[in-house]
Amino acid sequence: DEGFCSASSMLDQTDSSSKPLYWKVTSPTLSPSHLQDLPGFTRSVYKRDHALITPESHVFSPLPDWTNTLGAYLITPAIGSHFVMYLAKMQENSRSGLPPNDVERLIFVTQGAVTLTNASGISSKLVVDSYAYLPPNFDHSLKCDGSATLVVFERRYAFLDNHITEHIVGSTDKQPLLETPGEVFELRKLLPASMPYDFNIHIMDFQPGEFLNVKEVHYNQHGLLLLEGQGIYRLGDSWYPVQAGDVIWMAPFVPQWYAALGKTRSRYLLYKDVNRNPL
């Protein structure tokens, strides 16, 4: 081979058809082990109105109130958000703790499986791509016999007179495709769009070459996990190459835009606060 650059190794992509769903989230191409020979290098960025938090920057420690579980808080109010977003790595014989009073929780499984049990003893098994919404002050526990990775969102619930949220268990593939007037991406929502819910989780799919038509600037805040694919995320005046496993914080009003590149579908999971008067 008279190769003159390293492009051939970039083309030598692993066949992902035989891999489990979302496998790149926990095994990203530029994982910490790939970067160990480049001391000090990270793609992570922290700015006033956005942050990109890539896997080599994730710092895990025991999660308070959980047993045998390591957590990495990726977005917290210290960054300016009104929610937390964290990864929970549940190990053998692990168990979750409860959120504080009046705090709602959504968990989404990206690897392994967990069993969710409520106060009446009713259990459901959650595998990759399934999720559960736990209303504020809803007694529950998650157990794991093997290993599982969850992405968790929590926020203090913004109560509204005469409205309550329901406990929900579901999976992305069971959610209907929704209309996206003026846009090309495919959209599913994990929670009902009705008034009781003060946030939603959007699952957005882009084919390679597709991009957001709207160069969005809006009052809502976002926490994003790229589940599949690669692309360019514009945040303010910065343009970031991103790939599965990357997490993004977007503060209110940060200009935001995404273009999907690479050879496979991009799919991301996006927290968005909704249904409440910003005043």
Ligand SMILES: NC(=O)N[C@H](N)C(=O)O
């Ligand atoms: N950055 C985004 O993808 N934003 C979404 N389209 C949204 O705000 O709904």
Ligand SMILES: [Mn+2]
């Ligand atoms: Mn947006």
